[in-house]
Amino acid sequence: MRVGIVGGGINGLCAAWQLSLSGCDVTLFERGVLLAETSSASSKLLHGGLRYIENLELRLVREALQERGWWLEHVPAHTSRLEICLPVYRQGRRPAWQLKLGLMMYDRLAGSFGIGRHRSVLKEALKSSFPLLKYEGLSGAYLFYDGQMNEQKLGQWVIGQARAAGARLIEQCPVSRVGVDGVIEHANGCDQFDLVVNVAGPWVCELNQVSGVNSHHQLDHVRGSHIVLGREVDRGYLLEVPGERRVFFVLPYDGQTLIGTTEVRQDLHDRVHCSCEERAYLLAAYNHYFSSPAGESDIVDEFAGLRPLISSANDPGRATREYAIERCGQLVSVFGGKWTTARALAKKIVREVNHGVH
Numbered sequence: 001m002r003v004g005i006v007g008g009g010i011n012g013l014c015a016a017w018q019l020s021l022s023g024c025d026v027t028l029f030e031r032g033v034l035l036a037e038t039s040s041a042s043s044k045l046l047h048g049g050l051r052y053i054e055n056l057e058l059r060l061v062r063e064a065l066q067e068r069g070w071w072l073e074h075v076p077a078h079t080s081r082l083e084i085c086l087p088v089y090r091q092g093r094r095p096a097w098q099l100k101l102g103l104m105m106y107d108r109l110a111g112s113f114g115i116g117r118h119r120s121v122l123k124e125a126l127k128s129s130f131p132l133l134k135y136e137g138l139s140g141a142y143l144f145y146d147g148q149m150n151e152q153k154l155g156q157w158v159i160g161q162a163r164a165a166g167a168r169l170i171e172q173c174p175v176s177r178v179g180v181d182g183v184i185e186h187a188n189g190c191d192q193f194d195l196v197v198n199v200a201g202p203w204v205c206e207l208n209q210v211s212g213v214n215s216h217h218q219l220d221h222v223r224g225s226h227i228v229l230g231r232e233v234d235r236g237y238l239l240e241v242p243g244e245r246r247v248f249f250v251l252p253y254d255g256q257t258l259i260g261t262t263e264v265r266q267d268l269h270d271r272v273h274c275s276c277e278e279r280a281y282l283l284a285a286y287n288h289y290f291s292s293p294a295g296e297s298d299i300v301d302e303f304a305g306l307r308p309l310i311s312s313a314n315d316p317g318r319a320t321r322e323y324a325i326e327r328c329g330q331l332v333s334v335f336g337g338k339w340t341t342a343r344a345l346a347k348k349i350v351r352e353v354n355h356g357v358h
């Protein structure tokens, strides 16, 4: 079967890889460079998403935890296990019992794919265990584990797998139209496929729209920014933004400190960049918890990406992180999808292509 894929982000590349493995003849069209959009601007976590438990997205969390285990086991060169501290503050929005319950569920959902159970840190050991944190108001802490990736290297590994399985990956080739009859019109001409997969990330609906294809799902475009401090941090931290229910991460990355992220709705065509306000917001959140304050001059890098979230809630923090696959004739469209779950999503696309089910 000849399959044409639109979009060379992690979801398109995993689809190319898995479809090629299943015996399809795959051509992928990327309008720019592979893995240069949302898939290069993540928090670099291979995670189940502890906070999605609050939104009761248990199917997604379970799948993501299994996939976390898969990446860690099969690509150890570009992935690692990360210890994350979840501190409990007296003024926090979530009581200790709620955090404990969430962590117990997280361990449980991971099942045999678990990479280490969470544990509590004794009150008397808080100061010595977390020397970087301000001690005031700290009443307890938990430690749990997630995965971390070198996003660029893991992405290159996936590209290598897709090519080795026989997929043709064409860059600098924008697609102007996809058809329910299996046609793809692109910068170099027009091709007929048995099936087309539109996995253009944040641009999936726009491409369907200009192609005259109606989608049941709509996307919200929610920017997320990170800043990088040129200093080390001893482990990951999952923290509440002061005065909000939102959480943010402080993570070790390449000998530096990665802080993120934000949630700012924007139009698809607005510039995707870390604004001054987001920079100040992330710095203030970091300085609230860490005893050695950071200023603008400590920021060595910053980046932003656009989340393709299925429209589901006004508050982006509560919007579903689930993905959806929609079929219309010979066109399959993919909405949403995390880095961690890209391979699982691709396997569902294979089932859709081969059997029309997912």
Ligand SMILES: Cc1cc2nc3c(=O)[nH]c(=O)nc-3n(C[C@H](O)[C@H](O)[C@H](O)COP(=O)(O)OP(=O)(O)OC[C@H]3O[C@@H](n4cnc5c(N)ncnc54)[C@H](O)[C@@H]3O)c2cc1C
Residues within 6 Å of the ligand: 006, 007, 008, 009, 010, 011, 012, 029, 030, 031, 032, 033, 034, 035, 036, 037, 038, 039, 040, 041, 042, 043, 044, 045, 046, 047, 173, 174, 175, 176, 199, 200, 201, 202, 203, 207, 223, 224, 225, 261, 304, 305, 306, 307, 308, 336, 337, 338, 339, 340, 341
């Ligand atoms: C701030 C932030 C932090 C995140 N952190 C994490 C995390 O820690 N862990 C995790 O698992 N997930 C995380 N995610 C989610 C994850 O990064 C994304 O969901 C995922 O990368 C989306 O991949 P994608 O392939 O769908 O989209 P993209 O990577 O955006 O790829 C879509 C591709 O389609 C191409 N394209 C668009 N239109 C056309 C066209 N007409 N013709 C040809 N090509 C086209 C684009 O150029 C682009 O390359 C995060 C996301 C953000 C924004």
